[in-house]
Amino acid sequence: MNKSELIDAVADATEMGKGQAGLVVEAVLDTITNALVSGETVSLIGFGSFSVKERAARTGRDPRSGQSIEIKASKNPVFKAGKGLKDAVK
Template sequence: MNKSEIIDKIAADHEITKVKAKQIVEQVFGFIGTDLKKEGRFSFPDLGTFTVAQRAARTGRNPATGESIKIKASKNVRFKAAPALKDLVAKVKVK
C-alpha cells in the first residue's frame, strides 16, 4: 500500500474528501518527524517505535574504482516493531 492508497482508504472509510484525508495523513507523518527531531523517538502502540540513531564515520570503498573513501557520520531512523505487529506479520503467507 502506498500513500495515495492510504489516503483513498481513509477518505472512503470516513466519508471525507481526499483533500482532507491527505491533510490528515501528512499531519500524522509530520507529528512523527517532529517528535523524532525533538525527542529522538516516536512510539505508536501495536506498531512499534521509531528512534534516531547515530552512525559513526567510517571508511568505505568506491565500487567502480576500488578507491577508499571517507564516509561522514550521519543520523538515521531505526524502527523496532511492536510484539503485536510481529505476531501479525508471522501469520502472513510469503509468496
C-alpha cells in the same frame, strides 16, 4: 500501498472526505517527522517505534577503484516493528 491509497483507506474507514483524510495523514506524518528531527522517539504501542540512529564516521572502499574513502557520520531514521504488527504479518 502508496500515500494516495492510504488517504483513500483512511477516508473509507472513518467516513470522512478525502480532503480531510489527507490532512489527517499529512498531520500524522509531519508530527512523526518533527519528533524525529528534534531527537525524540515515537512509540505506537502494538505497531512499532520510530527513532533516529547515529552512524559514526568510518573508512570504506570505493568498489570501482578499490581506494579507501572517508564516509561521513550520519543520522538515519529507523522503524522497529512492534509485537502486534509482527504477529499480524505472520
